[in-house]
Amino acid sequence: MAVVRPFKSIRPTKELVSKVAALPYDVMNTEEAREMVKGNPYSFLHVDKAQIDLPAETNQYDEIVYNTARKTLDKMREDGTYIQDNAPSMYIYRQIMDGRVQTGIVGCTSIDDYMNDIIKKHEHTRAEKEQDRINHVDHCNANTGPIFLTYKNVGEIDEIVASWTAKEPEYNFVSEDRISHIVWVINDTETVKRLEELFKSVKYLYIADGHHRAASAVKVGKMRREANPSYTGEEEFNFFLSVIFPADDLYVMDYNRVVKDLNGNSSEEFLNKVSEKFTVEEYKREGQYRPEGKGYFGMYLDNKWYKLTAIDGTYDSKDPVKSLDVSILQENLLRPILAIEDPRTSDRIDFVGGIRGLKELERRVAEGMKVAFSMNPTSIEELMNIADAGEVMPPKSTWFEPKLRSGIFVHELS
Structure with a gap:
């Protein structure tokens, strides 16, 4: 039984979303990121890879990097680049690349589901990469990059998505790599409740991409629990930002x-x-x-x-x-x-x-x-079979495209 719940997303204004949205922090190095943000002060890389705004000799794991990330995120909220939804919502995030469409539900998933193996993994993580994102999430008090999850299709979820995507989207832009990004806000209470119920019928969620981000989010949640021994389990730090795609939508490249x-x-x-x-x-x-x-x-x-x-x-x-x-x-x-x-x-x-x-x-x-x-290419079915067997895939087995953009959704932990 998978837990997927709504949240009050911090997200860009319509006018700025195309400038804010950025590739994940881990698909480029610092020098490449510096080049990518030239002329664009709104890029989320200023948060996700904050060393680009510090002297070149700065160690990317220095505390000043994480403090800078937090200050930049706070500034983007204060100056109106970001807004926050008033009510907990779910979201639909569609990407179109070369005519191929993948459409996922954006919500928050449970750190307990991760620890109890309802959220299945297929990769080992590296301690230094985990620690980097632990520091980033903890300093920013937010999940800034979504975890890319998948699940075996559920017909009624597909039907809800189809009905909502017939409406006018909240965002609709094309990124510099010619990928379309379209977002709908599901702010209807009954629909959100129904989606929560339907995901409870899903036996497992599978991490497609983002093992380090997921492991880090879980460890920050555990740190917050230790600091708040009277926690109820409903606090936002018990959950992390995810985009959840039906398996039939996904395309794995070689x-x-x-x-x-x-x-x-x-x-x-x-x-x-x-x-x-x-x-x-x-x-x-x-x-x-x-x-x-x-x-x-x-x-x-x-x-x-x-x-x-x-x-x-x-x-x-x-x-x-x-x-x-x-x-x-x-x-x-x-x-x-x-x-x-x-x-x-x-x-x-x-x-x-x-x-x-x-x-x-x-x-x-x-x-x-x-x-x-x-x-x-490795198939989604092979990925799921390995995760179900409790095994891990050899390194560099899967390459997913298109990449989820960071900065479109931010999940605040408290």
């Missing part, structure tokens, strides 16, 4: 790999070793090879594309983790042939999100990498 060297092998030696676990065919058609299904991989080496097909018996098709394409490549090629034991820590491998296209793999090889691999 997450490709590039490697610096062949681990001492010549190209011929490397191809011979690869052929022990994969059938290797030179791809004769024009353009890049995009894998057509599970067990297929593209490989770009010496200005040629190859089609790799995993040989039967190289993986356990019944194991939800071992049967992932990212696992098949790791266990049958990257580790045994290229000696990449841990892709999270190796400096010989890099990852390229599918949004950049397969030509980016050719470019990276031309600039010095030795070999590239194009991947078949």
Whole structure:
């Protein structure tokens, strides 16, 4: 039984929402963020990545960064950039990218559901990244970036969404990457109550993206509970900001790999070793090879594309983790042939999100990498199966597009 409840969102005015809305803080580095906000004092990156307004030598984890974030958020509320809804509401957030539509419910989910595994995870988190967002959330007294959740479709929720999205939206703008962002405010008490009831019929919610933000929000909630031992469980710090999409709406892109060297092998030696676990065919058609299904991989080496097909018996098709394409490549090629034991820590491998296209793999090889691999995307069903089994996915298994924009909704903790 999932808890999803309304909240009084702090959100931009209609006139400024397109300038405020920003990509998540963790998809760019500080220098890139500085460039992105030039000429735009309203960008939410001034809150989410506040070091961009401090001297270049400032440590991004220094307390002055979090204090600056809070001051900037307070200023945006004081100067009228932000308003706050008078009554608890839910919201509908629709994104349209290249004609494909995903539409989610914006509400607050429970830290208890996270701790009790009603909200399912599929990734490990890193302590230093968690601590950064713990500090940010605690200083700002707010969840500033939404958690991207998904669930197995519920027909009546779909019907409510369809009826509300026939109305005039509150926001409707196109961001610089040509993605449409449309928001409706569900401020009807009966509809909100019905949505709360319907989500109680949902057995599990699944984190699609935002594991560090979720873990940090939960830890801040626990800190607030310890500081307020008479808490009732209804306080806002017991909940965190989420956008919850039906699984059928979501699109997972490929997450490709590039490697610096062949681990001492010549190209011929490397191809011979690869052929022990994969059938290797030179791809004769024009353009890049995009894998057509599970067990297929593209490989770009010496200005040629190859089609790799995993040989039967190289993986356990019944194991939800071992049967992932990212696992098949790791266990049958990257580790045994290229000696990449841990892709999270190796400096010989890099990852390229599918949004950049397969030509980016050719470019990276031309600039010095030795070999590239194009991947078949991990499916939502595979993600859910792994989460249900209590397992974790290998690193860099999923790339979701479009990215949720930060700054459209802010959830105040007290």
